[in-house]
Amino acid sequence: MSKLITENHFSDADAFYAALTDVHRELSTADSERLNARLILLLANHIGDKQVLLEALDIAAQLEQ
Amino acid sequence: MVSPCTIRADCPQTVAEKMQKTYSNPIYPYRKSADQEAQQPVHHPVIIIGAGPCGMAAALDLAKQGQASIILDDNNTVSVGSRAICFSKRTLEIMDRYGCAQPMVEKGVTWQKGKVFFKQEKVYEFDLLPESGHKLPAFINLQQYYFEEYMVNQIAKEPLIDLRWMHKLVELDSSSEDNQLKVETEEGVYALSCDYLLVADGANSKIRTELGLESKGQVFQDRFLIADVVMKADFPTERWFWFDPEFHPNQSVLLHKQADDVWRIDFQLGWDADPEEEKQEAKIRPRIEAMLGKDVEFELEWASVYTFQCRKMDDFIHNRVIFMGDAAHQVSPFGARGANGGVQSVENLSWKLARVLKGQAPATLIESYNEERQHGAAENILNSTRATDFITPKNDISRVFRDETLRLAKHYPFARSLVNSGRLSMPCDYQHSSLITKSSALNTGFDAGIAPGFVCLDAPIRINGKDSWLLEQLGNRFVLLYNGEGIDNDELKALAAISDDLVLLDSRELEDKEGMLAERYCISGGQGYLIRPDQYVAAKFKQLNREQVNNALQRALGYQSAQENP
Ligand SMILES: Cc1cc2nc3c(=O)[nH]c(=O)nc-3n(C[C@H](O)[C@H](O)[C@H](O)COP(=O)(O)OP(=O)(O)OC[C@H]3O[C@@H](n4cnc5c(N)ncnc54)[C@H](O)[C@@H]3O)c2cc1C
Numbered sequence: 331m332s333k334l335i336t337e338n339h340f341s342d343a344d345a346f347y348a349a350l351t352d353v354h355r356e357l358s359t360a361d362s363e364r365l366n367a368r369l370i371l372l373l374a375n376h377i378g379d380k381q382v383l384l385e386a387l388d389i390a391a392q393l394e395q
Numbered sequence: 396m397v398s399p400c401t402i403r404a405d406c407p408q409t410v411a412e413k414m415q416k417t418y419s420n421p422i423y424p425y426r427k428s429a430d431q432e433a434q435q436p437v438h439h440p441v442i443i444i445g446a447g448p449c450g451m452a453a454a455l456d457l458a459k460q461g462q463a464s465i466i467l468d469d470n471n472t473v474s475v476g477s478r479a480i481c482f483s484k485r486t487l488e489i490m491d492r493y494g495c496a497q498p499m500v501e502k503g504v505t506w507q508k509g510k511v512f513f514k515q516e517k518v519y520e521f522d523l524l525p526e527s528g529h530k531l532p533a534f535i536n537l538q539q540y541y542f543e544e545y546m547v548n549q550i551a552k553e554p555l556i557d558l559r560w561m562h563k564l565v566e567l568d569s570s571s572e573d574n575q576l577k578v579e580t581e582e583g584v585y586a587l588s589c590d591y592l593l594v595a596d597g598a599n600s601k602i603r604t605e606l607g608l609e610s611k612g613q614v615f616q617d618r619f620l621i622a623d624v625v626m627k628a629d630f631p632t633e634r635w636f637w638f639d640p641e642f643h644p645n646q647s648v649l650l651h652k653q654a655d656d657v658w659r660i661d662f663q664l665g666w667d668a669d670p671e672e673e674k675q676e677a678k679i680r681p682r683i684e685a686m687l688g689k690d691v692e693f694e695l696e697w698a699s700v701y702t703f704q705c706r707k708m709d710d711f712i713h714n715r716v717i718f719m720g721d722a723a724h725q726v727s728p729f730g731a732r733g734a735n736g737g738v739q740s741v742e743n744l745s746w747k748l749a750r751v752l753k754g755q756a757p758a759t760l761i762e763s764y765n766e767e768r769q770h771g772a773a774e775n776i777l778n779s780t781r782a783t784d785f786i787t788p789k790n791d792i793s794r795v796f797r798d799e800t801l802r803l804a805k806h807y808p809f810a811r812s813l814v815n816s817g818r819l820s821m822p823c824d825y826q827h828s829s830l831i832t833k834s835s836a837l838n839t840g841f842d843a844g845i846a847p848g849f850v851c852l853d854a855p856i857r858i859n860g861k862d863s864w865l866l867e868q869l870g871n872r873f874v875l876l877y878n879g880e881g882i883d884n885d886e887l888k889a890l891a892a893i894s895d896d897l898v899l900l901d902s903r904e905l906e907d908k909e910g911m912l913a914e915r916y917c918i919s920g921g922q923g924y925l926i927r928p929d930q931y932v933a934a935k936f937k938q939l940n941r942e943q944v945n946n947a948l949q950r951a952l953g954y955q956s957a958q959e960n961p
Contacts, residue, residue, distance in 0.1 A: 363792070363795050364795055364798075364799055367792075367795045367796045367799040368799045368802075368803060370796075371796070371799060371800060371803060371810060371813070372803070372807075375809040375810075
């Protein structure tokens with residue numbers, strides 16, 4: 331059974347999206363890549379649950395979708 | 396058929412320069428065996444090829460089970476140069492069962508602390524606080540040549556082992572019931588035959604190749620300089636691991652202490668490094684000076700350049716030829732699973748083989764060695780591969796993740812769990828093995844304590860008025876460790892009569908000095924554990940009865956009828 335939440339779960343979706351793009355605005359592609367890596371690691375630990383993480387990886391990897 | 400053997404090499408690029416001062420390899424002389432005079436090839440039940448850690452462990456284990464064996468080795472000494480250093484608790488427990496752990500622990504360096512560095516900074520420190528109530532330490536660092544020398548010394552005390560140095564297997568016919576061997580010595584070639592041939596001739600097993608068998612896996616596109624240096628400097632007894640340090644940019648470096656003030660230093664060199672050039676002292680010295688500082692005095696003891704591989708055979712058994720150790724499964728050294736995993740494979744095989752040869756188990760029991768140790772080898776390869784991939788990121792983005800993990804690790808503890816410079820070797824479990832009676836089967840087991848398929852844990856005890864350890868009471872035969880409260884005498888007699896290979900041990904006869912036995916095993920009145928000769932739990936019983944114990948024993952011995960149990 332799927333455990334990853336794919337319905338809206340944000341308390342403020344617009345604010346998050348703006349913050350995400352803002353934090354990258356001044357960065358080179360290389361630094362953006364670093365920031366993304368840090369963000370993924372921090373969030374992944376917060377989630378912790380292996381099944382949720384693997385489901386998210388799976389959806390993320392479906393680049394053609 | 397077998398071409399001349401070079402020195403023991405884990406990979407073709409291995410090069411070594413001898414400059415060793417702290418240790419001189421013992422020379423074990425060639426001796427002529429009476430078998431060489433015989434008119435007909437002399438037949439032996441078990442012949443072992445290779446007196447490395449795995450071949451010697453097999454002979455020692457078989458001797459503990461009452462089975463004689465012969466070891467043939469094409470060399471006249473123990474391991475040469477810088478190879479294994481880190482031996483785990485489980486390996487030491489196995490060595491203790493053979494009778495040779497004590498000199499290893501005495502000579503070895505017991506350590507528990509470490510530091511991880513990234514670029515010029517220390518990222519974090521760790522302290523692997525040892526769990527109390529175990530006879531043996533979590534791990535020791537000891538040069539492989541000492542480890543092997545102590546095994547050779549133990550073998551000298553075992554009348555059931557005939558270790559023949561400078562006897563090289565040069566031809567093998569494994570097609571008939573008996574294996575037919577040709578063995579080369581300085582006095583010529585002689586023939587032998589055997590029921591079972593155990594092959595522990597190392598990573599580049601010639602015997603494997605000659606039989607057309609393969610060990611499959613991956614070679615890591617990287618080279619490592621492994622240097623042993625002697626220095627009296629006051630570095631603490633800790634494992635230091637650098638990622639991308641200023642003194643050796645873009646690569647990793649490991650520093651770890653061994654016996655005799657010898658320090659192991661691993662320099663990652665990258666795939667493009669020239670191994671011939673890198674092994675030159677003139678090239679190595681500046682690397683070490685950059686690392687330790689110009690004023691630290693050291694002497695180079697040994698240096699080799701390696702590439703590492705993780706690979707295994709699909710089936711460790713070929714007719715009556717059984718592969719063990721690096722010949723069967725090989726790992727990169729990060730996580731120290733080569734010899735450790737190898738010795739655990741050997742102990743898995745030995746008790747089974749001994750019982751098959753004595754007619755106490757069907758020949759098919761040996762197949763469970765392949766089943767259980769394929770699983771063990773896969774786990775070791777998985778762990779070693781993960782560590783190698785962390786140390787040598789496969790592409791740019793893996794490197795970004797690796798570096799950011801290290802940066803986060805400095806401030807945020809969670810990231811430290813992702814830092815992987817080698818996970819220390821732990822024994823694998825066999826909970827899904829066909830030999831194990833699951834506690835859920837017939838609802839016979841109990842939940843607390845150690846689950847079926849897992850290895851027994853030690854505990855300090857007193858028995859017959861003497862201090863001892865639980866693991867010293869287990870092994871080499873099946874043991875029923877039970878709590879006799881409430882079990883009547885007839886039932887006990889019936890249990891005791893099940894098999895000569897089963898010993899009953901009432902936990903009430905063991906004084907539980909620190910309460911560890913109760914904590915780790917949780918055996919209440921009427922309950923019990925069936926423990927295999929390799930100290931793994933075969934089954935648990937919440938209320939002992941003859942039939943259930945007998946069924947579990949039959950299943951552990953690989954009898955088909957027992958397989959029908961749910
Ligand atoms: C740099 C490095 C670091 C390592 N660190 C660790 C560590 O910290 N911990 C760990 O557990 N492992 C470690 N390992 C792995 C460990 O060294 C091996 O796993 C171990 O030596 C394998 O033992 P073996 O008995 O299978 O084979 P080997 O030790 O290779 O022994 C094979 C024997 O067979 C003999 N032989 C070969 N052919 C014939 C023949 N035809 N006839 C007769 N005899 C023959 C050879 O002379 C040799 O004695 C390390 C390895 C390396 C290279």
